[in-house]
Amino acid sequence: MAMTWFSAPAPVARRVRGYFAPVNRSAQAPVLFDPSEQGGFCLNTPPSPWIDLGWIQEFTRKAGSRTAAVLTGIPAGTLEQVRETLEAQVSLEFLSWTKLTMALATGSQHMNLLAPASGASAAADGAQAAPAVIPQSGSTATFIALAAADAARFTANSIVAMDADYTGQTGFVGSPVSGAYVRQALTDVDYIRRVTYNVAFVSQVSTTGLTLADPLPGGVPATGAKLQAATGFVDREGGSFYQEWSGLFVMEGSQGERIFYYYPRLQTMVSAQESVLPLDDKNKEGLARILLKGQFLALPVTDPLDGERVVCYRSFLPAANALI
Amino acid sequence: MQNAKDSFYMALRTRLASINPERTILLRGAVRPGILVEEAEAPFSQLPNDVFVLRWLGLGVDLNLASTMVAEQCEILYQTCGTQSFGGLDRGRQLSEMDEEVTAMAQPFYTPKLNYTATPPAAMLTKVFWDEPRFSPIVTQRDRLSRSANLMVYSYQEQGE
Numbered sequence: 001m002a003m004t005w006f007s008a009p010a011p012v013a014r015r016v017r018g019y020f021a022p023v024n025r026s027a028q029a030p031v032l033f034d035p036s037e038q039g040g041f042c043l044n045t046p047p048s049p050w051i052d053l054g055w056i057q058e059f060t061r062k063a064g065s066r067t068a069a070v071l072t073g074i075p076a077g078t079l080e081q082v083r084e085t086l087e088a089q090v091s092l093e094f095l096s097w098t099k100l101t102m103a104l105a106t107g108s109q110h111m112n113l114l115a116p117a118s119g120a121s122a123a124a125d126g127a128q129a130a131p132a133v134i135p136q137s138g139s140t141a142t143f144i145a146l147a148a149a150d151a152a153r154f155t156a157n158s159i160v161a162m163d164a165d166y167t168g169q170t171g172f173v174g175s176p177v178s179g180a181y182v183r184q185a186l187t188d189v190d191y192i193r194r195v196t197y198n199v200a201f202v203s204q205v206s207t208t209g210l211t212l213a214d215p216l217p218g219g220v221p222a223t224g225a226k227l228q229a230a231t232g233f234v235d236r237e238g239g240s241f242y243q244e245w246s247g248l249f250v251m252e253g254s255q256g257e258r259i260f261y262y263y264p265r266l267q268t269m270v271s272a273q274e275s276v277l278p279l280d281d282k283n284k285e286g287l288a289r290i291l292l293k294g295q296f297l298a299l300p301v302t303d304p305l306d307g308e309r310v311v312c313y314r315s316f317l318p319a320a321n322a323l324i
Numbered sequence: 325m326q327n328a329k330d331s332f333y334m335a336l337r338t339r340l341a342s343i344n345p346e347r348t349i350l351l352r353g354a355v356r357p358g359i360l361v362e363e364a365e366a367p368f369s370q371l372p373n374d375v376f377v378l379r380w381l382g383l384g385v386d387l388n389l390a391s392t393m394v395a396e397q398c399e400i401l402y403q404t405c406g407t408q409s410f411g412g413l414d415r416g417r418q419l420s421e422m423d424e425e426v427t428a429m430a431q432p433f434y435t436p437k438l439n440y441t442a443t444p445p446a447a448m449l450t451k452v453f454w455d456e457p458r459f460s461p462i463v464t465q466r467d468r469l470s471r472s473a474n475l476m477v478y479s480y481q482e483q484g485e
Contacts, residue, residue, distance in 0.1 A: 003483045006449045007390035012478070014433065017458070146471060254453040321449040 008322035009251030010144045016059040017043050019050040019248040020091065020104060022177035022197070025263060030245040030301060032262035035315035039258060043250065049176075051217070053101055057291075058093045058275075059249060061261065061312075071112030088298040088311045090247065090263060093275055093291040099199050099233055100228045105292035106272040109180045112161045115229035125234050132165070132226035141215035143152040144227060145324060148207040156205050160212075162221055163196035165189050176199075176218040181241050193228050235272055242267045247296065255319035262313040265299035325383075325394050327439050328452045328479035332359050332398065333378055334445075335435035335452075340376070343428050344421075349375045362401075373468070374418070374475050376426070377401045391450075391480040398477050400426055400457070403470030419469045419485050423459065424471045437479060452479045 021031035031049060038047045046052050064087035069078040072166070080122040094101040105108035114129035121127060133153065136145035146154075154160065168185045179195030188194070198218040210227075217254060221227075222278035247263040270293075277289045298311035318324055326381030340347060340357045345360035349372060351365070358375035362368070371377050402422045415437035434453040438445040441454040 004449070006482055009389040009391055009393065009480070012453070137337065255451050255480075319450075 005321050005323045008257070008319055011255070011257050011259060013251040013253050013259070015055045015057065015251075016092070017250045018053040018056040018059075018094075019046045020053055020100065020266075021246045021248075023244040023246055025172045025178040025181075027245060029231060032264075033246070033260070033262045033313075035039045035260050035262075035313075035317065039260065039315065039317045041160075043252065046248075051100060053094060053096075053098075053104070054120065055095055056092045056249075057095060058091065061092045062089045062111050063090075064088055065311075068162040077133055086300050086309060087265075088294065089269065090249075090261075090266065090298060091293070091295040093251075093293050095291065097290075097292060099197065101292050101294075102233055102235065102243065102272075103197070103201065103243065104268065105294040106215055106235040107242070107268045107270060108236060109195050109241050110194065110233060110235045110243075111179075112159070112199060112230040113232045113234050114161065114190055114194060115231055125211060125236065127189075127196065129193075129228055132190065132193065132228045134164070134226055135221045136209070139209070139221045141219045142212045143209055144212070144221065144229070151205055151207055151209055154202060154210055154229055155206050156202055158202050159232070160200055160202055160210065161193045161196055161230045162198045162200070162218065162225050162227050163192045163225045164222070165226060166191040175222065178243075183240075188226065193226070199226075199230060237271050244299075245296075253319065255322065257319040257322065258315075258317045260313075260315040260317075262315065263298045263311065264294070264301040264313075265311075266296040267299060269297040270295045270316070325396065325479070325481075325485070327422060327437055327482075327485060328367045328477060329332060329361075329392065329398075329436045330440040331394065331435055331452045331479075332477050333359070334438070334440065334456065336376075336378075336429045340425065343425055345373065347425070350399055354474065358442060371401060371403060371470075374404050374422075375402065376429075389480075391482070394481060396479075397456075397478045398475050401470065402426070402471045402472070403468055405467050405469075415467065415469050419462065419471060423471070423473075425460075430454070435460070436455050439483075448482055450480045450482060454478060461467070 019170035023030045041047050067081045067085045068084045070080050113126040116127035117130045127164040138145040166189055170182045170236040172181050173192045174196045177197035198216055200216050202210045203213040245266050247266045249261040251259040273293045275291045275293045278284045279287045300309040300311050302309050337359050340359050343477045348355050349358045359373050361378045384395040386393040403422045404415050404418040406412035406418050434451045437448040437450050454475045454477045457475050462473045463470045
């Protein structure tokens with residue numbers, strides 16, 4: 001009788017795919033990943049609300065947890081071990097520069113450079129912005145309905161930011177991701193749109209509104225949300241805000257097996273930094289790829305299964321037909 | 325090993341038929357996708373133009389694993405003189421098109437291993453996988469441009485192989 005299984009050697013993987021999802025800072029709720037229910041997802045379309053950050057490289061996990069021996073007897077011998085501290089770090093390099101990868105690779109707020117108002121005074125994180133416009137009813141995650149005069153202020157192939165006006169509140173601001181923590185009231189009405197992650201690329205402009213290349217991360221524009229054009233992004237060395245994300249990293253083996261590393265809570269632990277990768281041996285001091293470097297500290301969660309405090313879950317889904 | 329070679333060839337052949345259905349070859353009286361295995365055809369005095377020729381080269385075996393891993397080096401050779409309608413002046417474009425087809429055929433970098441000696445082909449337990457193609461420089465010989473792409477094709481030996 002023919003065998004229906006094979007002895008699988010160690011997985012052979014080409015690269016690592018990264019996905020992030022925003023932790024609900026107000027509720028202190030990380031995003032769950034259940035490999036038993038969601039482990040078979042198509043790598044190009046992760047389950048909601050995970051956001052695909054593409055392939056990453058130099059993915060390194062470092063466990064920083066320390067154990068200590070409980071000694072007994074004369075001379076002392078180890079009776080048992082205890083875990084003294086719980087810590088893990090993750091570092092990686094993103095292979096693209098996007099709003100999200102830039103934000104993840106910086107240690108503080110990540111801001112949108114809003115299109116400036118005519119004649120506005122210069123500022124390091126963007127001048128006073130041109131006034132925001134109000135989306136009309138009928139807007140969706142991929143189409144923003146606008147009055148014709150408002151639509152004429154936008155151009156195709158540009159970036160837009162959608163969020164509420166800042167009205168003097170303190171605490172976490174920004175939707176669907178907390179982009180900053182406001183400690184004392186500010187005066188900039190556009191502040192939330194400066195720090196919001198609810199940005200998109202405009203693929204087409206018509207007299208009725210804007211068609212977006214990708215859905216807005218926040219979905220259908222919320223009541224009270226307004227729209228502004230952005231020209232790029234800016235982050236700063238310094239600041240006191242720490243972003244927090246749930247992270248999921250996937251290695252897919254040559255036989256279809258999958259290894260998942262799920263970190264419920266990750267906070268950036270270093271300031272913005274880049275690494276330089278020459279395109280080839282000939283270009284050691286010439287053409288080089290500028291990669292965003294991310295380094296994260298994993299924070300603990302309490303597993304409701306048994307009350308243990310953990311920082312990471314590693315899962316393995318074996319290949320079909322593989323002997324375990 | 326032969327099952328891995330057959331599976332790799334059939335995967336590329338199926339993908340080529342989808343990527344560029346116009347690239348065909350008349351071989352032994354039959355029109356087929358324009359890709360063939362050199363060692364499975366009568367010897368050529370000269371490689372045919374505008375088709376891909378797979379040539380198997382090096383071989384490596386790793387016995388220190390739960391299942392023996394076999395690595396086989398495959399060279400994909402191709403050449404063109406361009407088209408008659410453009411007097412061959414499009415030979416560079418034609419070669420670029422073939423470069424792109426090699427890149428597209430190679431993805432995804434795996435295929436199920438099948439036993440093609442059975443009819444219909446029998447699915448086996450593992451997958452064949454390979455690395456990214458490494459392209460050689462263009463060789464110009466009069467009006468003919470040629471190039472090759474090298475891949476390492478990996479597979480696990482199964483019971484009965």
